Amino acid sequence: MNNWKNNLRNIEPYVPGEQSKEKNIVKLNANENPYPPSPMAVKAIKEYCADSLRFYPPADATPLKQAIASFYGVNVENVFVGNGSDDVIALAFQSFFNGSEPILFPDITYSFYPVWCRLFNIDYETPAVDDNFRIVLDDYKKSNGGIVIPNPNAPTSICENIDFVDDLLSFNSDSVVIIDEAYVDFGGVSCVELVKKYENLLVTGTFSKSRSLAGLRIGFAIGSKALISVLEAVKNSYNSYTVDSLSVAAGVASINDREYFNSTVSKIINTRNYMTNQLRAMGFEVLDSSTNFVFASNKNIDIKDMFEYLKSKKVFIRYFDLPRINNYVRITVGTDREVQILLDEIKKYVGD
Amino acid sequence: MNNWKNNLRNIEPYVPGEQSKEKNIVKLNANENPYPPSPMAVKAIKEYCADSLRFYPPADATPLKQAIASFYGVNVENVFVGNGSDDVIALAFQSFFNGSEPILFPDITYSFYPVWCRLFNIDYETPAVDDNFRIVLDDYKKSNGGIVIPNPNAPTSICENIDFVDDLLSFNSDSVVIIDEAYVDFGGVSCVELVKKYENLLVTGTFSKSRSLAGLRIGFAIGSKALISVLEAVKNSYNSYTVDSLSVAAGVASINDREYFNSTVSKIINTRNYMTNQLRAMGFEVLDSSTNFVFASNKNIDIKDMFEYLKSKKVFIRYFDLPRINNYVRITVGTDREVQILLDEIKKYVGD
Numbered sequence: 001m002n003n004w005k006n007n008l009r010n011i012e013p014y015v016p017g018e019q020s021k022e023k024n025i026v027k028l029n030a031n032e033n034p035y036p037p038s039p040m041a042v043k044a045i046k047e048y049c050a051d052s053l054r055f056y057p058p059a060d061a062t063p064l065k066q067a068i069a070s071f072y073g074v075n076v077e078n079v080f081v082g083n084g085s086d087d088v089i090a091l092a093f094q095s096f097f098n099g100s101e102p103i104l105f106p107d108i109t110y111s112f113y114p115v116w117c118r119l120f121n122i123d124y125e126t127p128a129v130d131d132n133f134r135i136v137l138d139d140y141k142k143s144n145g146g147i148v149i150p151n152p153n154a155p156t157s158i159c160e161n162i163d164f165v166d167d168l169l170s171f172n173s174d175s176v177v178i179i180d181e182a183y184v185d186f187g188g189v190s191c192v193e194l195v196k197k198y199e200n201l202l203v204t205g206t207f208s209k210s211r212s213l214a215g216l217r218i219g220f221a222i223g224s225k226a227l228i229s230v231l232e233a234v235k236n237s238y239n240s241y242t243v244d245s246l247s248v249a250a251g252v253a254s255i256n257d258r259e260y261f262n263s264t265v266s267k268i269i270n271t272r273n274y275m276t277n278q279l280r281a282m283g284f285e286v287l288d289s290s291t292n293f294v295f296a297s298n299k300n301i302d303i304k305d306m307f308e309y310l311k312s313k314k315v316f317i318r319y320f321d322l323p324r325i326n327n328y329v330r331i332t333v334g335t336d337r338e339v340q341i342l343l344d345e346i347k348k349y350v351g352d
Numbered sequence: 353m354n355n356w357k358n359n360l361r362n363i364e365p366y367v368p369g370e371q372s373k374e375k376n377i378v379k380l381n382a383n384e385n386p387y388p389p390s391p392m393a394v395k396a397i398k399e400y401c402a403d404s405l406r407f408y409p410p411a412d413a414t415p416l417k418q419a420i421a422s423f424y425g426v427n428v429e430n431v432f433v434g435n436g437s438d439d440v441i442a443l444a445f446q447s448f449f450n451g452s453e454p455i456l457f458p459d460i461t462y463s464f465y466p467v468w469c470r471l472f473n474i475d476y477e478t479p480a481v482d483d484n485f486r487i488v489l490d491d492y493k494k495s496n497g498g499i500v501i502p503n504p505n506a507p508t509s510i511c512e513n514i515d516f517v518d519d520l521l522s523f524n525s526d527s528v529v530i531i532d533e534a535y536v537d538f539g540g541v542s543c544v545e546l547v548k549k550y551e552n553l554l555v556t557g558t559f560s561k562s563r564s565l566a567g568l569r570i571g572f573a574i575g576s577k578a579l580i581s582v583l584e585a586v587k588n589s590y591n592s593y594t595v596d597s598l599s600v601a602a603g604v605a606s607i608n609d610r611e612y613f614n615s616t617v618s619k620i621i622n623t624r625n626y627m628t629n630q631l632r633a634m635g636f637e638v639l640d641s642s643t644n645f646v647f648a649s650n651k652n653i654d655i656k657d658m659f660e661y662l663k664s665k666k667v668f669i670r671y672f673d674l675p676r677i678n679n680y681v682r683i684t685v686g687t688d689r690e691v692q693i694l695l696d697e698i699k700k701y702v703g704d
Contacts, residue, residue, distance in 0.1 A: 004498075004526055004527050006451070007448060007450045007528070008447065008450070008528075008578075009447045009582060009585070011585050013584075013585045013586075015588075016411070016592045030408060032406050034406070037406060041405075042402040042403065045397065045400075045402050045598070046398060048397070050388070050393070050397050051389070051394065052567065053388075053389050053564065053566070053567035053568055054384050054385045054388055054389060054564035055382075056560070056566045057566075083594060083596075086590070086591045086592065086593075087590075090590050095360065095361045096359060096360060096361070097359065098360070099358070099359035116589070118589065119586070119589045119590060145359065146359070173356075174356055176356050176359070212405065213405050214408045214593075215406065215407055215408065216405055216596050216597065217593055217596045226357070227360075233361070234363060234471070235365075236365030237467050237470065237471045238439075238442050238468075238471060239435060239438045239442060240368045240438065241368075241436060242435060244567060244569045244596065246397070246567070246568065246596075246598050247596060250405075
């Protein structure tokens with residue numbers, strides 16, 4: 001009896017940021033966008049003929065792929081879309097990292113990477129970022145089964161330039177390199193153009209951050225036809241329709257509204273710069289951010305205690321109880337008003 | 353150079369039914385519902401505050417789980433939801449079938465099952481259904497690594513009764529049994545009540561068929577807390593948010609509108625009965641269907657040729673060029689009008 005329990009998968013899952021059900025909180029803990037999605041995306045949803053939801057979504061989500069291809073100046077065959085960039089990157093791990101050597105990613109980075117390695121039984125090594133949280137390029141110039149670099153990195157907020165990626169690829173012609181650009185629109189430089197130069201480069205992105213569509217789950221990847229076709233085959237061995245019809249419609253409208261995109265991204269960058277200056281003026285060390293969040297520390301205070309204090313004041317930020325970064329907090333850039341509330345509360349806390 | 357190509361996953365994907373881009377077709381090839389979703393679901397989408405799509409979906413899609421739990425008379429901890437039932441069943445394969453013995457499913461069944469086995473390296477055996485396309489219970493009374501039975505089965509349309517499932521489970525206490533009830537609402541009897549009796553039973557369902565929401569990708573599973581918690585852990589090791597915010601909202605509204613659900617299901621059953629009688633009157637063998645499609649053959653005609661003829665007349669049905677069933681077609685039950693067009697075309701073809 002109950003032998004079936006021996007065959008159950010035993011695994012430690014990823015734990016996402018806290019989703020409080022409280023109202024009237026200042027929510028700066030999940031790197032969500034403080035501004036609504038493009039009015040064009042909202043309109044696409046309202047005007048979608050919901051009666052036709054009885055049909056399966058468009059095969060291969062083609063309209064969305066076309067819109068992304070057009071935005072990035074690549075061909076449709078170079079674009080893959082999925083149910084959020086987590087879905088896309090997970091499929092990429094499963095599709096590309098089947099060698100015997102360990103894959104490499106930084107010790108301080110997106111905490112889902114080791115979870116996917118455990119899920120797919122992929123060996124991995126985590127070269128340490130330096131004391132300034134910079135990725136050490138030389139650590140990735142050795143034999144490996146694949147490389148994953150988030151650029152900008154999270155939660156550090158630091159972006160490496162395109163020459164860094166070019167150098168990385170020029171050494172690593174024997175393994176697939178994934179550059180995870182979830183945050184690139186907030187001040188980083190995309191390396192999508194290098195996809196034409198390197199057939200083994202996959203660049204991933206998301207509509208959850210700069211496009212304010214976290215609730216719709218849209219992620220994408222851009223790469224050579226060789227890589228994209230493998231992603232498609234693995235995806236189609238799992239679930240034929242991962243992006244639903246409303247997400248396709250809203251995603252197309254969102255990416256076509258360049259003006260709104262540029263204006264909200266600019267606002268976030270301005271608020272981030274203000275927030276960074278104010279925090280530094282209060283004695284915080286704040287890393288130079290190319291993202292919609294800042295990573296900050298303060299030698300003079302117990303940062304975890306500050307995190308708990310802010311929570312009690314209904315200001316939610318993120319604290320990671322992890323080696324090397326347990327004296328830092330990650331704070332999402334909100335609206336000017338939200339950031340002012342945050343800064344006022346921190347001022348009170350620091351002043352105590 | 354290019355050694356990375358050796359580590360790419362090489363796999364033969366599932367091929368979904370043809371999605372024609374032609375307008376004015378009679379689309380009876382994908383088992384979609386001919387009626388729109390519940391007006392309550394449509395209203396939930398139109399009235400959803402799309403501005404809040406900037407937030408991630410509700411953690412664990414809790415409102416949707418609650419609505420499903422309430423409909424089926426189980427607890428929330430007994431419900432799992434995913435991005436269509438393909439996502440749910442794929443996760444179940446990955447979560448439960450990690451033993452050394454082969455899993456069992458019928459030789460004639462949903463063609464995604466062997467694809468998932470290849471994806472997750474699961475051994476499988478396919479006991480033959482009998483000459484009347486009935487599943488032979490005794491074939492499943494042997495040592496195995498798991499069992500998957502679609503009930504009603506597809507593409508045969510035949511439903512086994514609840515005693516069949518009870519008998520199956522009473523023998524198989526050592527492996528997880530999945531009953532895939534994608535089509536059960538059209539005349540089958542759900543075995544959800546057996547979940548309270550058997551901790552190793554998982555029942556899966558979908559909003560794509562009887563709830564007309566194929567475009568939104570909502571699937572679910574009902575089972576013991578032991579099984580559901582493993583599904584959650586594996587899901588959360590892959591993608592934290594698989595069901596998007598609009599799908600949660602529309603799904604809740606859909607399942608709460610029992611009246612609309614009952615009325616559209618009744619209409620489809622009536623049309624199916626009419627269609628079955630008419631086809632039989634024209635000399636077709638039509639299996640007794642408990643689904644929203646019929647499985648039909650005709651000794652006097654070349655069925656593949658009829659399938660091609662109908663396609664040329666813009667009437668799309670499904671033909672499988674597979675052993676044992678290559679003289680059958682699967683025809684989705686449409687509206688009365690669509691079915692009349694189909695029958696008129698078949699009459700012309702048979703009369704030729």
